[in-house]
Amino acid sequence: MFSDEIKNMLIQVITSWQVIAVTVVLLIYVSLVKSVARLNSRKFRPPPMPKMKKAKAAPAPAPAPAAHDDSDDIGLEEED
Numbered sequence: 001m002f003s004d005e006i007k008n009m010l011i012q013v014i015t016s017w018q019v020i021a022v023t024v025v026l027l028i029y030v031s032l033v034k035s036v037a038r039l040n041s042r043k044f045r046p047p048p049m050p051k052m053k054k055a056k057a058a059p060a061p062a063p064a065p066a067a068h069d070d071s072d073d074i075g076l077e078e079e080d
Contacts, residue, residue, distance in 0.1 A: 002010075013019060
């Protein structure tokens, strides 16, 4: 399928120091990014919200005035 020349050239390319160095640097970079992402996902997760207690029943409202006098309203005062 491949000729001997292509196989020899492929082996030389793969075993060259430049290809090996770039591969090692990429593996270190990927592992560093992965560890930082894992650290940040643990560190910055928002804490769970505390459960709110149920509010007590509101106190009864104050009783309304017994009688309403229209003369107390503004503009309806009696003149003498």
